[in-house]
Amino acid sequence: MDMLSEATRFIQLDASGIIFLFIVGFIGGLVSGFIGSGGAFVLTPGMMSLGVPGTVAVASNMCHKFPKALVGSIKRYRYGQVDIKLGLYLAAFAGVGVQIGIKIQNFILGLWGQAGSDLYVSVSFVVVLVVVGSIVMVDAIKSARSCSEEQVCSLALRLQKIELWPMLTFKKANLRISMWFLLPVGLATGLLAATIAVGGFVGVPGMIYILGATSLVASATELVIAFVMGLAGSINWAMHGMIDIRLTLIILAGSLLGVQLGAIGTTFVKEHMIKIVMGSIMLIVALSRGFAMPKYLGKLGLMDVSEATVALLDKVSFAFMVFSLVVGAVIILGSMIRAKRPAAAPVAQEA
């Protein structure tokens, strides 16, 4: 691991940097509280744009993710949306997936160097997000048009009927399925977390379309996975002294406000809104990563691209990433305002 001296590891923070981190933390928290993940991917490049070294940015970001996920999952548990058992099983399998992901990354790094590794990450981003994001988006549009209650995917129903030992029952998610179908969902979540740092982009759709959970339960349970994985990752980073606690706490100041607003938002809107927000963010982020690919192709000598073009594409890529988060936040807040509170609906009192 690249050990940096303290002088270069921790930057001087000014007011504009603090405000930027607070706002991005809030919007990221809002999105995470609503769809279970995906709110933190802007923060690592965002912190790096302030001059924070890459490893410190990753470590400090991860250290804010797990307390945010904890607060969000407690909030959504109170609404009866979290299946802790399902979350813990998937987190355990995701832990194995992370190790596999790291091995693949190291293999590619040894084979093609840093540019090859970066290209692999970008290609994974684009392929996974376009495929899964399209499935989620198409399903969301269908659900929005039909205006009916959310139906369990036919694939999930077929898998639930297969009695393959050991069968596991998840009461809150209201499903019974073989552990052997849980395993690939968890592994893929961890693999993606190790590759693109947003495992939930596979974890949540996996829970919906393979296991048969509702979007509400899937997005809420993803917060449990994020907490377990984030805590383990943060301990690892903290042992190497890479966490800038000031950055973590500034982001946390915004994200703890956002994550609870996002969690409250899930009780306001129809379930297909979770899929619409998730699908929109995934497709825009895929586009953003697409803009970053020429840089790595150029470094590998597979494409002729000037430095000025690379610099411009980097800015466009980051702008699209921020845009995806803003789009998600606007859809969430817009749908909350539209839905408002039906006059006759009972009010939930929470501690």
Add this chain to the structure above:
Amino acid sequence: MHAKGKKPMGKLLLYGLGSVALYAAVYQFQDILLTTSARGGAYTVLPIATVFLFSWIHGTFAGTLWEVLGVTAVHKAPAKTAVQAPVRKDTRPRATVNA
């Protein structure tokens, strides 16, 4: 988006002050916090314990703030799957022992 009943102003004030005090302490002692966290090893516990403490104090403040502002959950109905796969009936012959 409006809350019914009494608003928890006392709780908001208490946790709000706690949150401000914690952030002021971090600002005041940021150098010690950073250098100690940077040591790693046994000092791992410092950043982890710090974020747990902030989660509790600032998290409670944030939740109470939304409550006071009238942004509270609409309902708490547990989400259930629309259709559940029927449990397959075991049709295999059952071995019995007659003593």
